[in-house]
Amino acid sequence: MPGQKLYPRATVKKIVKAHSNCSVSKNADVMIFLDYMLFMQDLVKEASIEAKKGGERGITARSVKKVTADSLAKFKG
Amino acid sequence: MARESRPLDATPRAASADPVSNFRRSLLLQTPGSQRRPQGLSASGRKNAPPTATPHARAAFRTIDSRRAAIFTPHRARRKSVREARDSPRDLLLGLGRVLAKKTEPIVTSSSSPGDTPNHNPSDDDDSHETTLGPLHMSYDDDDEADIPKRPRLSLPIDRDDDSGSDDLVPHRSMLLDNEDNFTMQSVEMPRRAYSEGPGGRLSLNSTRMSDFFNANDMLHSEDFGRESGMFPPINVVEEEGTFTMADIMSPERIEDGRRETGHESDFGIHVPVDLDDQTSFVINPDVQSSPVRQPPDFDEPDFAPLEDARSDSYDGGDGMDNHNFDDFGDLPDAEMDDEEPDNTLNETTRMTAGNVTETEVLTHAQRAELRAAAAARKKRINISKHGIQYPSLPAGVVKRLAQNFAKTSGAKGRITPDAMNAIMQASEWFFEQLGEDLEAYSKHAGRNTINESDVITLMRRYVFSFVLIVQSMQRQINPQTTPFALASRHLPRELLQDLRMPPPVLSKKRRKASEGAVPAGEEDESVT
Numbered sequence: 001m002p003g004q005k006l007y008p009r010a011t012v013k014k015i016v017k018a019h020s021n022c023s024v025s026k027n028a029d030v031m032i033f034l035d036y037m038l039f040m041q042d043l044v045k046e047a048s049i050e051a052k053k054g055g056e057r058g059i060t061a062r063s064v065k066k067v068t069a070d071s072l073a074k075f076k077g
Numbered sequence: 078m079a080r081e082s083r084p085l086d087a088t089p090r091a092a093s094a095d096p097v098s099n100f101r102r103s104l105l106l107q108t109p110g111s112q113r114r115p116q117g118l119s120a121s122g123r124k125n126a127p128p129t130a131t132p133h134a135r136a137a138f139r140t141i142d143s144r145r146a147a148i149f150t151p152h153r154a155r156r157k158s159v160r161e162a163r164d165s166p167r168d169l170l171l172g173l174g175r176v177l178a179k180k181t182e183p184i185v186t187s188s189s190s191p192g193d194t195p196n197h198n199p200s201d202d203d204d205s206h207e208t209t210l211g212p213l214h215m216s217y218d219d220d221d222e223a224d225i226p227k228r229p230r231l232s233l234p235i236d237r238d239d240d241s242g243s244d245d246l247v248p249h250r251s252m253l254l255d256n257e258d259n260f261t262m263q264s265v266e267m268p269r270r271a272y273s274e275g276p277g278g279r280l281s282l283n284s285t286r287m288s289d290f291f292n293a294n295d296m297l298h299s300e301d302f303g304r305e306s307g308m309f310p311p312i313n314v315v316e317e318e319g320t321f322t323m324a325d326i327m328s329p330e331r332i333e334d335g336r337r338e339t340g341h342e343s344d345f346g347i348h349v350p351v352d353l354d355d356q357t358s359f360v361i362n363p364d365v366q367s368s369p370v371r372q373p374p375d376f377d378e379p380d381f382a383p384l385e386d387a388r389s390d391s392y393d394g395g396d397g398m399d400n401h402n403f404d405d406f407g408d409l410p411d412a413e414m415d416d417e418e419p420d421n422t423l424n425e426t427t428r429m430t431a432g433n434v435t436e437t438e439v440l441t442h443a444q445r446a447e448l449r450a451a452a453a454a455r456k457k458r459i460n461i462s463k464h465g466i467q468y469p470s471l472p473a474g475v476v477k478r479l480a481q482n483f484a485k486t487s488g489a490k491g492r493i494t495p496d497a498m499n500a501i502m503q504a505s506e507w508f509f510e511q512l513g514e515d516l517e518a519y520s521k522h523a524g525r526n527t528i529n530e531s532d533v534i535t536l537m538r539r540y541v542f543s544f545v546l547i548v549q550s551m552q553r554q555i556n557p558q559t560t561p562f563a564l565a566s567r568h569l570p571r572e573l574l575q576d577l578r579m580p581p582p583v584l585s586k587k588r589r590k591a592s593e594g595a596v597p598a599g600e601e602d603e604s605v606t
Binding site for chain 2: 006007015025030045057059068071075
């Protein structure tokens, strides 16, 4: 994505800060977002598999919802 | 019949079996079981049986007596004495058996010989006369009324159905169950998580997260916390042709996001790619997507869907009103259908929202502008974390772009329906919640109040270790071969990579082999920051 930030760093920081009640060090959000990307990758992959299984044409809410729990559990620390 | 005979029993004690029953009852009152046994035996069974009964009947008496003896053995007394100590339902069941035993019918066993005993009491009634076991009936019934703990029924009632009294049984049984419910309910265990992953195990899991709930019910629950992160509409599966046709067009257009909306680019800036994506993707039939999604806020929370509202409104701004009106009309049936499918209880709300949509048609442009402003305000919805801190939500455009990229790589065509987007947004909301708590735990554990890269790396390593398969299938995340840095360089743009100062891979390898838990976090602290 030329000319576009991958993600709003401040926003990610704020989100994590709010959830953790900790301050986030200067560049930790990069890793956090990397983690998030991995999560998304997993989620989308699982969802598309699920969608194919269910005979859907694209990723649908149903497939996403179905795999959300698993993906979250995978990425639980 | 048997009960009526009881008063009469007292007088003709010597000859009949009935006095026996009375006698035995008094014994029951007086003594614990052991003394009772020989007398009961002699009194009820043998006195009567030997002179009269056939050998078969005698055998029956013997078995009955032995059973009775078994019932009144000291075992039972012992159990009684300990009874208070036990809380298990087993005791209750024993008690139940005892009480029900009272109600059971006297034994008219099939084994009893048909031959009559000549010395029956005249007071005995019809059916008891028939069997040699007649006296036994009498005694049981007497016990019944005396409210003494009775022997349980020993066999199935065959002859006498009339006096067994189903009406007697029913109320008592229910009463028993009612009483026992409390105790049994207390002793029932609810399902739990394994201890290792349970809340007690680690600090990070001390609280129940919203991310632990994925159900619609739970999401509704989360309203109580004022958290809108959990507020995505539980069931809002919209799979329409409209979305699909649009989705078909989406992919080429997405590529040219910037080009198509050149006029808007300055507005969207870098931080708000939401509108970019959506505008391009909704060109043909924009409101088919936006309006069904707009409903969830109405029945969940008014503030809810910032995303979709923003979309539709920005769309309005971009294009004329004609399309909008047209599409709104087209939408109404769709919207209702969509919501009625999942649950009928929401019909009212859907109608209301449908009404809203029709209202919006009539609105003037100025009013639309107002609405747009309101939606924009709504877009900055207030999420409140469990620590009571407000936080923004991740812009949907970022999430969508990510999801589409990954969808393409994972084989799907990169089409993601808006409701799927909702679900993904919800998932990422949960993800960040979970992540935040985990990171908090790690950093607190390291004695810091700041979340470091090392914490994140520890976190990633943890789950990656636990899911080796995924590591393999997902182009290897963090493991001895691939470092976080390799992973990052695969996924992150260069400018972000520059910010990441990673330990050299060789070092990290050693470290990883040496340990796995929180230790490397401490080590990496030094090297990373």
